[in-house]
Amino acid sequence: MAPETKHLEVTLETHVESVNLAEEMCLRVAEAAGFSEDECYRIGMSVREGVINAFHYGNQEKPDKKIHLGIDLTTDKMVIHVTDEGKGFLLSDVPDPLAEENLLSTSGRGIFLMRTFMDEFNVVPGRTGGAEIIMSKKLPFPGEPPSNGNNGATKSGSPHQEV
Amino acid sequence: MPALYATAREDGVITVVDLSGRIALGEGSALLRKTIRDLLDRGRNKIILNLGDVTYIDSSGIGEMVSGFTAVRNRQGELKLLHLTKKVHDLLQITKLFTVFDVYSDEGTAVRSFQ
Numbered sequence: 001m002a003p004e005t006k007h008l009e010v011t012l013e014t015h016v017e018s019v020n021l022a023e024e025m026c027l028r029v030a031e032a033a034g035f036s037e038d039e040c041y042r043i044g045m046s047v048r049e050g051v052i053n054a055f056h057y058g059n060q061e062k063p064d065k066k067i068h069l070g071i072d073l074t075t076d077k078m079v080i081h082v083t084d085e086g087k088g089f090l091l092s093d094v095p096d097p098l099a100e101e102n103l104l105s106t107s108g109r110g111i112f113l114m115r116t117f118m119d120e121f122n123v124v125p126g127r128t129g130g131a132e133i134i135m136s137k138k139l140p141f142p143g144e145p146p147s148n149g150n151n152g153a154t155k156s157g158s159p160h161q162e163v
Numbered sequence: 164m165p166a167l168y169a170t171a172r173e174d175g176v177i178t179v180v181d182l183s184g185r186i187a188l189g190e191g192s193a194l195l196r197k198t199i200r201d202l203l204d205r206g207r208n209k210i211i212l213n214l215g216d217v218t219y220i221d222s223s224g225i226g227e228m229v230s231g232f233t234a235v236r237n238r239q240g241e242l243k244l245l246h247l248t249k250k251v252h253d254l255l256q257i258t259k260l261f262t263v264f265d266v267y268s269d270e271g272t273a274v275r276s277f278q
Contacts, residue, residue: 103260104233106233
């Protein structure tokens with residue numbers, strides 16, 4: 001991690017309220033980083049969908065499992081990591097929600113929304129054995145140091161919080 | 164974050180449900196599901212969801228709207244949408260659900276479309 005990177009890491013309970021909490025935290029960081037209202041909406045929605053994915057599909061709503069949220073704010077982008085404690089999955093196995101036969105499906109749009117709203121998106125095996133979603137958005141003013149506003153982000157290497 | 168509020172109005176055989184707040188995972192999605200299910204249980208199967216004051220919909224909310232659409236259709240009814248905000252409009256467009264739902268910007272036109 002580059003020395004200019006600010007890093008925030010929290011461990012969330014597998015609970016519906018964690019979805020709102022993760023969204024609110026990332027929105028604060030995004031706002032402090034100078035993203036526009038529309039971009040904040042896209043980032044917030046993507047974080048929300050990532051945590052819903054971890055809550056529902058990864059951890060299968062089991063309260064003994066945790067959701068790990070990490071935010072890196074570098075000089076040129078905001079990177080978000082959402083890791084569950086499930087069995088992991090392959091992006092190639094996720095059905096296309098825009099396919100005619102899936103249009104009336106009641107689920108399966110979260111991955112699509114994250115891919116659409118973020119600049120970079122990937123899913124890799126996480127350190128917990130589950131899936132780790134990694135997604136990023138370029139900063140509106142790359143090269144400038146991230147804001148020191150009241151965004152909750154701390155310097156790299158600070159202890160992580162448990163929520 | 165604000166919850167979802169739902170108020171149903173009846174216009175003959177048509178029910179207009181005024182929604183405000185967030186249709187998202189948790190209470191918002193659950194309230195939308197219950198509202199549609201209660202209407203269907205009362206035989207009200209011509210439904211307009213007025214989304215004019217809905218500020219946010221996530222994938223769970225989208226799923227609940229699709230579920231409602233299918234449930235109403237299975238009871239030989241129709242579920243239509245009214246007054247989409249720009250964010251909701253864009254969301255339905257990128258998920259191609261604009262091609263599934265009947266969407267109106269005027270309540271009178273939406274009501275008459277059932278005849």
